[in-house]
Amino acid sequence: MALAAGFSPVFVTGASGFIGACLVRRLLADGFAVHVLLRPEARLFRLEPLLDRLTVHHADLQDAPAVRAALDSARPAVVMHLAAYGAYEAQSDGARILDTNILGGYHLLHAALDTGVRVFVNAGSSSEYGYKVGAMRETDLLSPSSVYAVGKAAMTHLCTLLGRTQARMAITTFRLFSVYGPWEEATRLFPTVLRRTREGLPLEMASPDTARDYVYVEDVLDAFLSLPALSSLRGEVINIGTGKETPLSEVVEVVQEVLGRRTEVRWGAMARRRWDTNRWKASPEKAWSMLGWKPRHSLREGVARMAEWIGEPR
Numbered sequence: 001m002a003l004a005a006g007f008s009p010v011f012v013t014g015a016s017g018f019i020g021a022c023l024v025r026r027l028l029a030d031g032f033a034v035h036v037l038l039r040p041e042a043r044l045f046r047l048e049p050l051l052d053r054l055t056v057h058h059a060d061l062q063d064a065p066a067v068r069a070a071l072d073s074a075r076p077a078v079v080m081h082l083a084a085y086g087a088y089e090a091q092s093d094g095a096r097i098l099d100t101n102i103l104g105g106y107h108l109l110h111a112a113l114d115t116g117v118r119v120f121v122n123a124g125s126s127s128e129y130g131y132k133v134g135a136m137r138e139t140d141l142l143s144p145s146s147v148y149a150v151g152k153a154a155m156t157h158l159c160t161l162l163g164r165t166q167a168r169m170a171i172t173t174f175r176l177f178s179v180y181g182p183w184e185e186a187t188r189l190f191p192t193v194l195r196r197t198r199e200g201l202p203l204e205m206a207s208p209d210t211a212r213d214y215v216y217v218e219d220v221l222d223a224f225l226s227l228p229a230l231s232s233l234r235g236e237v238i239n240i241g242t243g244k245e246t247p248l249s250e251v252v253e254v255v256q257e258v259l260g261r262r263t264e265v266r267w268g269a270m271a272r273r274r275w276d277t278n279r280w281k282a283s284p285e286k287a288w289s290m291l292g293w294k295p296r297h298s299l300r301e302g303v304a305r306m307a308e309w310i311g312e313p314r
Contacts, residue, residue: 009075
């Protein structure tokens with residue numbers, strides 16, 4: 001509650017998405033006043049039980065006057081920017097990806113500056129790095145391999161530039177690695193493997209050595225709530241990942257151990273996708289040195305909590 005008293009209200013974009021909705025829940029539980037920016041067509045199933053506790057502003061990030069009006073009304077101390085377009089295969093319109101992730105982000109940044117926001121946190125992506133052979137460090141040369149990654153990298157550069165050239169607002173970008181947890185889309189990896197294993201159905205998987213750095217969503221939220229530390233940062237980029245490379249074979253093994261059930265695994269039944277790789281992990285040292293942040297949940301602990309959530313009515 002003391003944290004909320006110093007950094008409230010909080011304005012969240014992308015609140016109807018997986019991480020955004022989890023963040024809104026955490027903020028409300030911690031006593032923050034929460035404002036959310038939603039597109040008129042946003043899907044609200046993650047937020048429906050919370051709407052009477054939120055202040056909702058309807059606008060598209062590409063509409064600069066509407067974004068400015070929302071921030072003028074909210075007068076937040078903190079903006080947490082998680083809205084994005086292009087993270088899913090179906091979101092393939094390149095112009096919309098760039099308009100939303102760069103121009104929309106630019107509108108939000110400048111509206112935040114003009115309305116006296118103290119702390120701005122931008123959700124970046126590990127996809128900005130492109131393919132690397134070792135742990136990804138914030139100082140690495142970026143080599144984005146998709147339009148979405150280009151858009152996210154450009155927004156990171158905007159945040160770094162403004163963070164270093166103006167003194168009014170603290171700005172930080174979190175490069176998020178592979179976040180999983182409650183409220184994920186049902187078609188994503190962890191919900192699919194958990195559901196099908198529980199039902200005794202075969203798992204049709206890509207190569208067993210396809211790897212990612214999986215980080216549990218509650219740990220990611222800990223980083224967003226590091227507000228005293230974030231309030232002193234000016235344009236920093238910080239990886240939010242575990243530093244551990246986990247292959248699909250280990251994900252399946254952990255899920256089966258947690259559920260106490262074995263099911264057939266058909267390795268190679270899913271075609272290799274262009275972004276699949278067996279090397280993908282964060283160098284997380286900067287998060288520890290600047291935020292005092294480390295993940296609290298092992299993969300097994302995160303999977304167990306997610307399995308419990310999937311088994312409960314919502």
